[in-house]
Structures are given as C-alpha cells and as structure tokens.
Amino acid sequence: MMQLFRKDRMWTPRPLKSRYDVVIIGAGVHGLATAYYLTKLGITDIAVLDKSYIGAGASARSTAILRANYITAEGIPFFRESLKLYETLSQDLDFNLMFDQMGRLDLGHTDSAVYGLRVRAEFNQMLGVDSSIIGPDEIKDLVPAINLRTGQTLPIMAALYHPPAGTIRHDAVVWAYGRGADHGGAQIHPFTEVTGFLRDGNRVTGVQTPVGPIHAGTVLSATAGWSSTIAAMLGIKIPIVTHPLQAMVTEPLKPFIDKTLSSANLHVYVYQTDRGEVVIGGGVDPYPSYSHRSTLHQMQDLAAHVLEMLPCLREVKVMRQWTGLCDMSPDYAPIMGPLDGIEGFYMTAGWGTWGFKAGPIGGKSMAEFIVTGKTPDLIKHFGLDRFRTGRLVNERAAAPAAAIH
Amino acid sequence: MAFLIPCPNCGERGVTEFRFGGEVNPRPAPSASSDEWTSYFYRRGNTSGLQTEWWYHRYGCRKWFLAKRDTTTNQVTETRWP
Ligand SMILES: Cc1cc2nc3c(=O)[nH]c(=O)nc-3n(C[C@H](O)[C@H](O)[C@H](O)COP(=O)(O)OP(=O)(O)OC[C@H]3O[C@@H](n4cnc5c(N)ncnc54)[C@H](O)[C@@H]3O)c2cc1C
Ligand SMILES: [Zn+2]
Numbered sequence: 001m002m003q004l005f006r007k008d009r010m011w012t013p014r015p016l017k018s019r020y021d022v023v024i025i026g027a028g029v030h031g032l033a034t035a036y037y038l039t040k041l042g043i044t045d046i047a048v049l050d051k052s053y054i055g056a057g058a059s060a061r062s063t064a065i066l067r068a069n070y071i072t073a074e075g076i077p078f079f080r081e082s083l084k085l086y087e088t089l090s091q092d093l094d095f096n097l098m099f100d101q102m103g104r105l106d107l108g109h110t111d112s113a114v115y116g117l118r119v120r121a122e123f124n125q126m127l128g129v130d131s132s133i134i135g136p137d138e139i140k141d142l143v144p145a146i147n148l149r150t151g152q153t154l155p156i157m158a159a160l161y162h163p164p165a166g167t168i169r170h171d172a173v174v175w176a177y178g179r180g181a182d183h184g185g186a187q188i189h190p191f192t193e194v195t196g197f198l199r200d201g202n203r204v205t206g207v208q209t210p211v212g213p214i215h216a217g218t219v220l221s222a223t224a225g226w227s228s229t230i231a232a233m234l235g236i237k238i239p240i241v242t243h244p245l246q247a248m249v250t251e252p253l254k255p256f257i258d259k260t261l262s263s264a265n266l267h268v269y270v271y272q273t274d275r276g277e278v279v280i281g282g283g284v285d286p287y288p289s290y291s292h293r294s295t296l297h298q299m300q301d302l303a304a305h306v307l308e309m310l311p312c313l314r315e316v317k318v319m320r321q322w323t324g325l326c327d328m329s330p331d332y333a334p335i336m337g338p339l340d341g342i343e344g345f346y347m348t349a350g351w352g353t354w355g356f357k358a359g360p361i362g363g364k365s366m367a368e369f370i371v372t373g374k375t376p377d378l379i380k381h382f383g384l385d386r387f388r389t390g391r392l393v394n395e396r397a398a399a400p401a402a403a404i405h
Numbered sequence: 406m407a408f409l410i411p412c413p414n415c416g417e418r419g420v421t422e423f424r425f426g427g428e429v430n431p432r433p434a435p436s437a438s439s440d441e442w443t444s445y446f447y448r449r450g451n452t453s454g455l456q457t458e459w460w461y462h463r464y465g466c467r468k469w470f471l472a473k474r475d476t477t478t479n480q481v482t483e484t485r486w487p
Contacts, residue, residue: 228449228450237448238451241449242451286424287425288451289476289479290453291479293407295407296407387443387446387448388440
C-alpha cells in the first residue's frame with residue numbers, strides 16, 4: 001500500500017542479467033556501501049544479491065553505536081576514518097541518518113580495567129581521536145542517573161570519555177547506501193540466494209543462484225555471520241565463528257541520559273534513543289549458532305547488569321528483544337581481501353559485534369581494493385594471511401570481557 | 406531455557422549448566438606443517454547445520470563429552486563420551 005503513494009522508489013527492481021563486472025553477495029551495510037563507493041569510482045555494472053530482504057542480517061539488528069576509541073595502532077585510524085565519513089554521510093547520501101554524536105563513556109571498575117582505558121586514551125590521543133580519562137565526579141556530572149557504586153563491589157573508578165561517539169539510525173544507513181548505489185547504476189536483488197560458485201580452476205567466474213548462474217568479473221562476499229558458509233562453497237575454512245548477539249529495548253521514558261555507557265566489567269552497554277527507549281546490549285551468546293532466537297536467560301542477565309549501573313530502570317518494562325548473527329574473528333579485527341589461492345574473489349568479514357561503525361570505511365576500502373587490485377594502506381593489516389604469519393591485530397585486548405560493539 | 410543438552414551422565418539439562426568447548430578439531434602431530442598448525446589454531450568449519458562439538462558439564466558432573474548439534478536450531482541430536 002505504502003508504495004502506491006511513494007513518488008520515488010528507494011531503488012528500482014530490474015531484471016537480473018547473466019553477467020556483471022562485480023557481484024556482491026550480501027546487502028547489509030558493507031555490501032551496499034561497497035557498491036556505492038564502486039559507483040563513485042566509475043564501476044557501475046554491479047549486482048548486489050541478498051538471500052533475504054535488504055539489511056536482513058546484522059545490519060538490521062545493530063544497536064549502531066559509532067565510535068573510534070579502539071586500542072591498536074591498526075584499528076584506531078581505520079575506525080577514525082569511518083567516523084569521519086559518518087559525520088558527513090547524511091549530506092553525501094541526501095538522507096537524514098539521524099546521527100546523534102552524544103558521546104560515550106567506557107567505565108572502569110577495577111585497577112586493571114582502568115589501566116586498559118588509560119592505554120586506550122594514550123593511543124587515541126596519539127592517533128588523533130578525541131578521548132580522555134575522567135573521574136567519578138565528572139562521570140556523575142555527565143550522567144546524574146548513574147550509580148557510582150561507591151563502597152560496593154565494582155565501584156566506578158574512572159571512564160574513558162569519547163565525545164564524538166554516538167548512535168545512528170541503522171536502517172536508514174542501509175537504505176541510503178542502497179539508494180545511492182542504485183542511483184549510481186548498481187542493481188539490488190533481494191531474495192536471490194547464492195548457492196555456489198562458477199569456477200575456472202582457481203578463478204571464481206561467477207555465482208550460482210536458484211534462478212540460474214550469474215557471471216562476474218569479480219565477486220565480493222559481504223555476508224558477515226554467514227561468511228563461513230560462503231567460504232565452504234569454495235572448499236575453504238576461515239578463522240570465523242558465528243555467535244548470536246542479543247539486545248533489547250524498554251518502553252519510552254522521558255530523556256534522562258544522553259551518553260552511551262559501556263561497562264566491560266558489568267557485561268552491559270546502554271543508551272537512550274531519541275524516542276526515549278532505552279537500548280540495552282551485552283556480550284555474545286557463549287556458544288556459536290545460526291539461530292535468531294532470543295533467550296529469556298540473556299534478557300534476565302542484561303536486566304540484572306543494567307540495574308547495577310542505572311537502578312532507576314527498576315520498574316521499567318522491556319518492549320522488544322532481538323538477535324543477530326556475528327562473525328567473530330580470533331583477534332576481534334576484520335578480515336578483508338582475497339582468500340588464499342583464489343582469484344577473482346574477495347571477502348569482507350570479521351565484523352563481529354563491532355562492524356556497523358566500519359560500514360563506510362569498509363565499503364570504501366573494498367571498492368578501492370576491487371578497482372586497483374592493490375591493498376589500501378588503511379587495511380593492509382587486516383588480510384587473512386595474518387593468521388599464517390602470526391601478525392594478529394589484537395583488538396581483543398580492548399574488551400577482555402564482552403561488551404564490544 | 407534456550408535449549409537442552411542431554412548429558413551422557415546426568416540426562417537433559419539446560420544449556421546454561423554447560424560450557425561450549427569448540428567444534429571437534431583434532432590436534433596435529435608435533436611434526437605437522439605450519440599450515441596444519443594454522444588450521445588447528447584458527448580455521449573453523451563453523452557449520453550451518455549439524456556439527457560435532459565439545460561440551461563440558463560445568464555445573465553438573467564436570468565431565469567433557471561430544472554432542473551433535475544442529476546450529477540452525479540448536480537441537481542436540483546425539484551426545485556421547487569421547
Ligand atoms: C544485536 C547487535 C548489536 C550490534 N551493535 C553494534 C553496534 O552498536 N555498533 C557496531 O558498530 N556494530 C554493531 N553490531 C555489529 C554490526 O551490526 C555488524 O557487524 C554489521 O551490521 C555487519 O554488516 P554486514 O553488511 O557485513 O553484514 P549483514 O548486515 O549481516 O549482511 C549480510 C547479508 O548477507 C546475506 N547473505 C548471507 N548468505 C547469503 C547467501 N548465500 N546469498 C545471498 N545473501 C546472503 C544475509 O541475508 C544478510 O543480509 C551489532 C550486531 C548485532 C547483532
Ligand atoms: Zn553431567
């Protein structure tokens with residue numbers, strides 16, 4: 001019905017061709033951003049295929065916290081550039097993405113956690129990211145509702161304050177990249193599942209779908225939690241394990257908190273949306289799964305943990321709970337580039353619980369990679385070969401206890 | 406409960422009593438090539454469907470066992486001692 005009254009469609013359904021210069025598997029933020037930036041680089045003969053609707057994967061389920069206060073020399077510049085692209089993305093894509101740079105506090109409740117936050121502050125400042133350590137008084141000033149837990153277990157000792165962090169409307173980002181890619185000439189094909197590959201020896205020459213083969217000069221997999229199933233079609237095992245991540249949202253409340261708060265010690269993160277709802281998330285489920293079912297256990301855990309931090313939520317009702325799939329890499333860093341020994345094929349994966357914020361720079365980097373055939377400098381440490389050479393990135397050190405997003 | 410696992414010793418118990426121990430991934434011989442060691446440390450099948458994996462009954466008999474689980478539904482179809 002809505003379509004009847006809509007003058008301009010977001011993207012135009014077009015008949016599927018039998019060949020494209022580039023076929024992208026997965027219409028989440030990474031697949032669609034790559035398509036958009038490819039059109040900017042002059043590649044327009046593109047199909048983005050998704051087995052479900054646009055943004056059906058983790059992108060539609062993300063709590064969409066954007067930040068750049070990472071811990072490694074490889075990760076910080078990468079996420080810093082993404083945040084920069086996000087800052088002007090509404091204008092660039094001519095779509096209100098409702099990016100709210102509310103700022104963020106990473107709370108430390110133990111000496112070792114505070115030490116970790118200090119290391120991050122130092123690295124962040126050295127690499128041009130606005131981030132510093134503040135004490136309990138300043139924390140209370142910024143977030144009056146917070147329980148500092150003075151004299152209790154896990155008292156809040158300090159926080160890493162990162163003012164440019166924020167949240168964005170995740171669906172809008174996906175749609176706007178889709179519309180931008182479509183306007184640039186790319187085709188978007190939902191409900192078109194890739195079931196196998198066309199190959200000529202070591203070279204991928206296209207994909208197999210239920211509606212027939214599609215030939216391609218280059219194929220990119222941007223399938224996040226499903227990356228291992230794509231790699232398996234090529235007979236390859238990759239360093240990814242798929243874990244469900246759950247989040248939930250409360251009934252709307254009057255505005256009472258305007259920072260995103262995260263506590264690795266309490267396994268929880270929380271912020272209030274413009275609609276007043278309180279979004280609550282934590283760590284991944286402790287076993288891998290491709291199931292999207294949420295659990296009562298995780299809801300209870302999240303509720304218990306958020307109350308340790310914001311006791312004022314005691315009587316508040318939970319409205320919704322949901323689950324998405326996360327492609328966890330061993331070092332919590334992305335895996336971007338070709339797979340060993342296969343030509344004409346790239347993968348962008350390892351986005352785990354943290355990849356929404358990387359959409360713009362991930363897409364831009366992969367587009368550059370595909371066009372030039374050369375690894376862009378910004379992502380040269382994120383190749384799959386690092387697991388062979390032992391040069392892991394160790395973003396994991398930033399979040400020893402879950403709560404990374 | 407998210408799902409139940411039939412411990413070979415204690416019978417069906419909730420998953421929160423157990424600890425996941427990874428998909429079955431045999432350790433290579435000490436003389437194995439570095440590529441085999443890379444596989445052992447990092448490469449995973451991460452199967453969507455039936456997968457054989459290690460589980461530990463942490464809050465029960467504290468024994469390790471093998472389970473066959475459909476990762477798309479979390480249904481455990483078979484458990485046995487290693
Ligand atoms: C609950 C939750 C909260 C999160 N919070 C944050 C956060 O606050 N900040 C942050 O930065 N990140 C967050 N993340 C992570 C982030 O959402 C993801 O890393 C990101 O959205 C991944 O985007 P993507 O485009 O790579 O993959 P996805 O959005 O998962 O898209 C992959 C697509 O591939 C399609 N696909 C799979 N297999 C096939 C096939 N065979 N053929 C065709 N199509 C296929 C799927 O249908 C899917 O649409 C969160 C994730 C979850 C689940
Ligand atoms: Zn038992």
